[in-house]
Amino acid sequence: MSYGGPAGLPHVDAKTPPVLTLARPVTRREVPGWCDDVRSLLRTTGARVVVCDVGGLGPPGLGAVELLARLELAARRAGGRIRLRDPDPALLALLDLVGLRFQVEGQAEQGEPALGVEEEVEPCDPAV
Template identity: 70%
Template sequence: MISGCPPGLPSVDATTPAVLVLPGPVRPDEVPRLCDDVRALLETTAAGPGAGVVVCDVAALGPGGLGAVDVLARLALAARRAGGRIRLRDPAPGLRDLLALVGLRFEFEGQAEEREPAGGVQEAVETGDPPL
């Protein structure tokens, strides 16, 4: 017995965030359009369960360089200003290392969200506490 396929795409459900595929090396004149694309994707997914997240497929960027870091920083800023965030998909190890080196923290697809460990930060200083 052969059962029919459900309608729609098999790998997409209501919780799948929008995806923006970045083409190979991104020229500086393409950055404003990509930022507009991120904002538009955030607006179209504003009501769904994957709201507030745009997945940026960066596989075509390769190991990247400071140009790729600049593009990703601008996309992240555009997303934050629109009330969302971006998550990176398939970054090359060199690009991951470069992002860490320059101090930019991104969420990567398939990675659990980083949370601050409980009790790791002192919220307030009590009077009488000795200085560190």
């Protein structure tokens, strides 16, 4: 007797990463608490990534850069990473200026093509 398995699509348990919402500017005294929150989310959910919604973080400045750098360090020490959601373009420019690179939600990872982008092929190009 053999068992063919259940009919239909297989069950997939897709994990959505936990989200940490930074809805207002954060003071220097609050940073250790946010780092504890990142470590706790990684530990309790088993996720490898915590999404940090930085849309409400306030005007970009060195305080925001320090916060994100410390959150990333806390996440890496816990075996994970952070991903930014809804960052201000000025914040991304400031992070780039100080040499910090973060994965941004909706961006293709390095080495991967962007979603929805198709390579244009010229009629005279040889098939690969």
